[in-house]
Amino acid sequence: MAKAKLKTTETNSPVDAFLAKLTKPDVKADCEALIAVMSRLTKCPPMMWGASIIGFGKHELKYEIGRTLDWFVMGFSPRSTSLVLYSNCDLAKASAVLQKLGPHKTGKSCLYIKRLADVDVKMLERLLMTDY
Secondary structure: OEEEOOOOEEEEOOOHHHHHHHOHHHHHHHHHHHHHHHHHOOOEEEEEOOOHHHHEEEEEOOOOOOEEEEEEEEEEOOOOOOOOEOOOHHHHHHHHHHHHHHHOOEEEEEEEOOOHHHHOOHHHHHHHHHHO
């Protein structure tokens, strides 16, 4: 099966330019902290994916149906109401870590937190680095 064509792909847009557009100082500080954490965990520099996702690393993601696509190893996006974090972790299997994380919501493959200060960063790192 051929690789899927996505709207969200790696771009050459500078991450610093994206961060400069953020108007809330606390959100910008959280983004800078997440960049430091994810850069350290992946040993990869931050790259823009689409207009609003900061991703780290790159790998081929393969779905059970055989569809493949290029995607980042982990990343995040500051949205209007929360920070959305993406990783390869199967959140459905990570309940023990999620219980210790702090206030959050989950989607199918993403984690929503209001502020980085609200969660246990060590648990967040554990979650991001675990391939469940």
